[in-house]
Amino acid sequence: MKKIIITGALGQIGTELVVKCRELYGTDNVLATDINEPEEGSEVAKGPFQILDVTDREKMFKTVEEFGADTMMHMAALLSAVAEKRPMFAWDLNMGGLMNALETAREYDLQFFTPSSIGSFGNSTPKVNTPQVTIQRPSTMYGVNKVAGELLCQYYFEKFGVDTRSVRFPGLISYVKEPGGGTTDYAVEIYFQAVREGKYASFIDKGTYMDMMFMDDAINAIIKLMEADGGKLIHRNAYNLSGMSIEPEMVKEAIQEYYPDFELTYDVDPDRQGIADTWPDNLDVSCARAEWGFNPEFDLDRMTKTMLDAIEKQEGKQK
Structure with missing residues (x-):
């Protein structure tokens, strides 16, 4: 990872991920993007920032090309409780945004990360010591989005060779x-x-x-996974954490x-x-x-x- 673009940079994970990546890779090498402007003086605002609606594929292509990114961390998504209240919007944002991000990664040969979630499981999943590979039949729109996202990332890896990586965050x-x-x-x-x-x-x-999981551990897990030897990754989309x-x-x-x-x-x-x-x-x-x-x-x-x-x-x- 040399030049990183992060979508959803003002979200719960994105905010701290931007700070950590800038510490590790240099402030000018990490472009934070979000649909909203950061607060003046905030950590995200202290480096490169650009407004980006992830449902706009052409703008995403242009942003990546102009920045010269080699890595995308796609964090933009609607969370579980909110998604359940606005299922159509959740589908358009979570799935439409992910498809645009994956197409961008394919077009520009980017290393790619996006998080999945424990929301990808459902009532029929074993609840104790839940296996890495198990039945996933969620009953929420958020969960459906996350299962579909895991499958899409695996598809782009197997079909197009995109270096996709993901985790199921708790x-x-x-x-x-x-x-x-x-x-x-x-x-x-x-x-x-x-x-x-x-x-x-x-x-x-x-x-x-x-x-x-404490956020410091979550951020460190993203970095560690992205820096790992891809040849050793079997369950790359997505790991239980x-x-x-x-x-x-x-x-x-x-x-x-x-x-x-x-x-x-x-x-x-x-x-x-x-x-x-x-x-x-x-x-x-x-x-x-x-x-x-x-x-x-x-x-x-x-x-x-x-x-x-x-x-x-x-x-x-x-x-």
Whole structure:
């Protein structure tokens, strides 16, 4: 990777991916794009940026050609809960944008990354130690998009030789950018509310286990996969990833180590709970470990301390 274009650069993953790639490869070698302008003074705005609607294929071609990119990281997508409320828009953006990105990668011989998700699984998928290769019959538009995306990426690799790579991300937890419409968002909101209010009402019910990962581990996983020897990648589209399998009471107990009076209640959202109930409890990540050395560094305790310390600093608060 020498010159990288990142779509959806203002999203939860894209924001931090841009910063990390600029640290590693040089600010001028990473072009951030999004349909919206970045906030003045933000990290994304401190380097090359261009407005790009991923549903506009001609503009995508032109942007890649003018920048001279050799790598595309396609992050632009509508998340699970929002996609379920706007299924037609989700299809047009998630699938139309991906097709345009893959065509761009084929036309300009780009190395290509786009994330899949645990949303690609469904009720018929084994929920415990979910295998790398297993039945995928999701019941949401987001999940359908992700399964189709995995298959499309594999098709472009096998048919056209495009170096496509992907991972199935679990819920991602970060203090840099608050979430925007995902089923696992409770695991981010709970930390912000612990600092701000000392209490949180979870929209996901107790006992609902889902895979999660701290954002630093997720960003490092993207970089590591993209730099891996392609000849060793068997399951390139897409690898199961996870840092931990947790449910809300576990997060509460971790927070109470630092905020003993923190209170967790429940106001369950039937829509997002219904989505969560179709997802695995925990994933088998052995293929990612074996094929390219996936090795997350953050467990629940370390992540909790990091999240609380960072949010306190941002909020200007001390315990």
